Amino acid sequence: MTYRPDEIDRRILYYLGGNARDTSAPMIAEEVDVTPATVRNRITQLEEHGLIRGYHADIDYESLNGKVTTQFTCTAPVSKRSALANEALSTPGVIHVRELLAGKENLEITAVGEDTTDVNRIAQQLSAAGLTIDREGIVLDETFQPYHGFAPEEDRAPSAVTDFQTVVGGGEVVEFTVSESAEIARLTLNEANEQGLLPDEVLVVGVERDGDHITPNGDTRIKPGDLVSVFSPEALPEPLVTAFDSEPRPSNERL
The missing domain is CATH 3.30.70.1450 (Regulator of K+ conductance, C-terminal domain)
Structure with missing residues (x-):
């Protein structure tokens, strides 16, 4: 049966989306006005139904011995997009792949290389897999914030x-x-x-x-x-x- 998130679920997702590591169940409970046990149970349900797919560390790779984070914008044949996305993810150095619903520039791939030579190696492997690399750029910084639509009413834009x-x-x-x-x-x-x-x-x-x-x-x-x-x-x-x-x-x- 499809799980339909309610307002409490959305508020929990909002606070987790801001900083899951430093946000505890009691902290969320105080904001949402429910018990910590309710928050824990709701988080378990959201995980079991695939609405929370995981928790990922925000790593500064550049500070780790000068590694280079690069964003590749690629085009894959629509019929092979998912298969090529999985193949790209298996390429050493690739840490994130996003599929886009588009005919061109429909894959965004983030990779970490030891140096520019290693980044070139990743680019060559992606091309050899059948991807057309449309754009390539070094990632300077990345910032995340929770989805404002799940925020408390008074905090929404x-x-x-x-x-x-x-x-x-x-x-x-x-x-x-x-x-x-x-x-x-x-x-x-x-x-x-x-x-x-x-x-x-x-x-x-x-x-x-x-x-x-x-x-x-x-x-x-x-x-x-x-x-x-x-x-x-x-x-x-x-x-x-x-x-x-x-x-x-x-x-x-x-x-």
């Missing part, structure tokens, strides 16, 4: 909708529930704009689907039943109302 107040100084955010027969249903936002259903002066700022909040972009496909938040600097254009085939209602966020 302002939402994109709220930020519009400083950008445009007026306007209104309204919500539409997409009907089955709506013209915009099953179109991406780019397609809707090209067909004149989304005028240039309006902006889709949020999509809620099955209880999940989606940050929209041009490739976001609108589906029947979606709750779509739209910002308009002036009166709602008639084509917009027609496109959603539902009556707009003011959002809780007004600008």
